[in-house]
Amino acid sequence: MWFYCSLFLLSGIMLHIDFTTGIVLLVIIGTSCIIKTKMKQTLLFGFIFVCIGYLNYPNIHLKPMSSFDINSKLSPYYNSIIHFTDKLKIDGDQVKAIGMINNQTYQIYYRIKNKQEKSQFIYNSPILKNCNIRYTFNNPLPNTNGLKFDYNTYLIQEDITGVINIRDSFLKTCSRRQLNLIETIQLYRESQIQRLKQLKIDNVDDIIAITLGETRYLSNERMEELKHIGIYHLYAVSGSHVAIISVFLFKLLLRFNIRYDHVESIVFCSLPVYAIMTGLSPSVLRAVSVVMTYILIKRIVKLDSIQILSITFIYFILYNPFMFFDIGFQLSYLISYFLLLSAPIIQSFTLIYRVISINIISQISSLIILIIHFNTFQWLGFLSNFIFIPLFELCLFPLLMCFLTIFSIFNDMPDLILCLVSKVLSFTIFLIEWFNRFNVPDLVVGNLNIMIYLCLFINLTIVSICILKRQIKTAFFLFVLTIICIVFPNQTDKVVLEFLDVGQGDSMYAFHMDTNEVVMIDTGGKVEVNQEKWQTKNQSISYTKSVLIPKLHEKGFNSIDYLIISHPHKDHMGELLEMAEQTTVKNLIINKGTWSNKELKLILNKIKENGTNILDSQQLKQIKVGNSLYKFYNQNSPDHKDKNETSILTEISVNKFKILSTGDATILNENKILKDILANYDILKVGHHGSLTSTSEEFLKKVNPKVCLISAGRHNRYGLPKKKTVNKLLNHGCKVYNTQHDGELEVLIDKGNLKYMTGLSKYNKKAYKK
Known part of the structure; x- marks a missing residue:
């Protein structure tokens, strides 16, 4: 009965997400319930749980916005006592933590001032301390590119009230506070992590991740390796680890002739401690709750595993409805349901x-x-999991747990065990790196x-x-x-242009649905800032990971047929190398003569190694993609010291519509091509982010665009776009879109129609729906 109650609860939630889908799901579950149970009381309970699921659905309140360009004026400073939790990460010169102010939870950021202060943070961490801080509130933007992941929604789902930036050094103001039992265990966990970090053994960060579920010390390279071969879940402590621990404890204690009911009590009390020691992840909470519920309920009534799993599912959803949105929670329960239902046959x-x-x-x-x-x-995960799951669960995880137990009890480790752990772990890392050599395309x-x-x-x-x-x-x-x-x-005649919001940079996609091909112009990129080694982050978030690849995948593509780089400046090609590593770039179009220095040639050589065909725009002139034509102008420009003057201007003709993308071309370049380009364009991608060096009166008169798109970063140090340029565009009757205000601009070209949708309009549509 409880299994069906959990399904009815799920259908109630689905009614809120999508009513039609919820009804279909409800009919399927109701029909199955009638056939399988033939019990009217189950249907009655089912109706109750449908109502509970619908009414208990957590409403996420999103405020409509008139612009993404949030006021740049600094918010006022506040002073408060903050209670730091055990969630604190130091990466480069940034501290990211979770803390409590007046019983409300906040995401906290702090920029470390110098190398000495970083050492103080490492050896005198503010974890689980009270500190006096001076801070400002940060208003994080919603997703300005219309992508699935939205940081504001994530904060709400995690029950985080807001984001604050600590302005001044505060370590000297921190003091110990009285800890409850959970916090005491969390502090012990952190002390164990720091002690493990002092061990002279290779890959100690992997040991910390596998045994204590703490992945914050793993390098960016290791994280990418694990994700690429589909075994990242083995580094996150999960339900299978709880099962191993539970079975091991049961058998060990029974070996010592301890009564069975006493063994159950010991396991019952030990599992919550283990859950806290491994970071209270949803999968561990699920597994621990199942074992504990089983121990409690079996003394009252006999229920099978699927019913107990269902009871815990109902409990967690009722206790915290936002847990339903947690990906780990969803994966944990869905896989567990499938395996438990399959168990009698398997x-x-x-x-x-x-x-x-x-x-x-x-x-x-x-x-x-x-x-x-x-x-x-990941298709590669199908194969890799056959090898790594037995390796981890039968060998590596038990060995490392014995290692951790000995280390915790004796505060030391025999050389023989250190050597054994090092050998097994080195072999595992070797296998991980070996599997990463295989470049198997993901299913997208x-x-x-x-x-x-x-x-x-x-x-x-x-x-x-x-x-x-x-x-x-x-x-x-x-x-x-x-x-x-x-x-x-099914193929359609549609072409979708996506002018992306990548800060102070340029990037756009053209998705050709008629031929299932993708053309990209520029990748965007962040201007590198000179930093000392201690300031460099291990895990940085690039536009490739946060915008470019997600946008490509959400449109259903796993490769780029043509990538055009207008000119070799970081804000236009800074993500080029990472893009070539993260996805397949079949053809790269550049003006080869302008990629003359050693650094640029090194980038091209690395891209060649990935199998990309590099085409010279000077010899290409134009390309045809389905019914669309791409023509290149200014590609014969010599190698100027000012790379802006080497910008390739790209004209896109789709049916009767014409689009012109100008890179950072200057007025000099515009004058050179004035006689060659067409007149009366539908869309102009405004040159050089709306600066005064581009977009002359003569050029505008010839191009005569209906829509003008400016890509510029919010509150950028250059003050772009210039007001004079914007006024000039408006005076020519151009509808101006600016990524600062509007986010991305999506243009749907379908037969004889152009439809525009901005990131702002997508967000507001979602906000009003909520």
């Missing part, structure tokens, strides 16, 4: 087929969640309708059933057919 299999079935079903059940949130699924699925996601889930459930029935051919056929249906949508 137990009859041979050992090899049992291992294969468990891995495949785990992968299939996670596919839908990964596609919904990330639009990708664009954003789909919620109803299609439901159909996909039903199809994958049928595939799992076929695998359990050993109908391998049928399962393979259905799986391949499902993938084909979601990856290869």
Whole structure:
């Protein structure tokens, strides 16, 4: 009964997200309930839980905005006592933490002033201390590019009131506070982490991640390696680790002739401690709650594992409705449901087929969640998990837990164990690096309708059933057919242009739905600031990771057919190398003669190694993509000291519409091509971010654009766009869009129509809907 109650609760939540999908799901669950249970009371409870799910759905209140250009004036300073939690990370010269002020939770940022202060933070951390701080409130922007992930929504889901920036040094004001039991264990966990960091052993950061669930010390390279081969979940302590710990404790204590009921009590009390020691992740909380609920309930009534899992699901959703949106929570419960429902059949299999079935079903059940949130699924993970799951769960994790236990008890470690751990861990890292040599393209699925996601889930459930029935051919056929249906949508005549908001830089995509090809002009990029080694971050967020790749994947593409770089300045090509590493760039179009210095040639050589074909615009002149034509101007420009003057101007002709992208071309360049370009363009990508060096009167008269798009960073130090330039555009009757105010500009070209939608309008549509 509890299993169906959890499903009815889920359908109530779905009614709030999408009413039609919720109704369909409710009909499916109700029909199954009638056929399976034939109990009217289950339907009655089901109706109650549908209402609870619908009414308990957490409303996320988003405020409509008139502009993304939030007032640059500094907010007033405040002074308060802050209670730091155990969530604190030091990366380069930045401190990121979670703290409490007046019983409200805040995300905290602080910029370390010097190398000495960084050492003080490391050796005298403010974790679980009270500190007197002077701070300002930070108003984080919503997602200005219309992407799925929105930082403001994330803060609400995590029950974080806001973001604050600490202005002045505060370590000297910190003092110990009286800790409760949970905080005491958290402090012990942190002390263990710092003691482990002092050990003279390779890959100690990996040990900390695998045993204590703390990944903040892992390098950016290691994180990318784990994600690339689909085993990042093995570094995050999960339900399988809880199962290993529970079984080990049970068997160990029973060996010492301790009574079974006493063993249960010891395990019952130990698991919450383990959950705190591993960071209270949703998957660990789920697993611990299942074991603890089982121990409690079995003394009252006999329930199977699926019913106990359902009870914990209902409890967590009712206790904290926002937990439903946590990706780890979703993955943990969905995979657990699939495996528990499959368990009676899997137990009859041979050992090899049992291992294969468990891995495949785990992968299939996670596919839908990964596609919904990330639009990708790693094929390489299918193979790598066959090797790494047994390696981690049967060898590495037990060994490292014994290592941690000995280290915690004796404050020291015998050389023999250190050597053994080092050897096994080195072999594991070798395997991880070896698997990363394989460049297997991920499955990429664009954003789909919620109803299609439901159909996909039903199809994958049928595939799992076929695998359990050993109908391998049928399962393979259905799986391949499902993938084909979601990856290869019907071609249309539409072309979608996305002028992205990448701060003080330029980048745009052209998605050609008629040929399923992608053309990109410039990648954007951040101007590098000279920093000392201690200031450099291990885990930095680039535009490639936060905007460019997510936008590509959400549109359903995994490669770029043509990438045009207007000129070699960081704000136009700073992300080029990372883009070539993160996705397939088939052709790179540049004016080769202007890429003359040693650094630029090194970048081109690295891009060649990734299999990219480098084309010289001086010889190319134009390219044709489906029914669209790209023509290049100013590509014969000699190599100027001012690289802006070497900018390639790109004219895009789609049906009867014409778009002109000018890079950072100067008035001199505009005058040179004035006689060659067409007249009366529909869209002008304004040159040089709206500076005074571009967009002359003569040029505007010839181009005569209907829409002008300026890409410029908010509160940039150059004061762009210049008011004089904006007024000039308005005087020529141009509708002006500015990424500072409007975020991205999406242009849908469909037959004889142009439709415009900005990041601001997408956000407000969501805000009013909420």
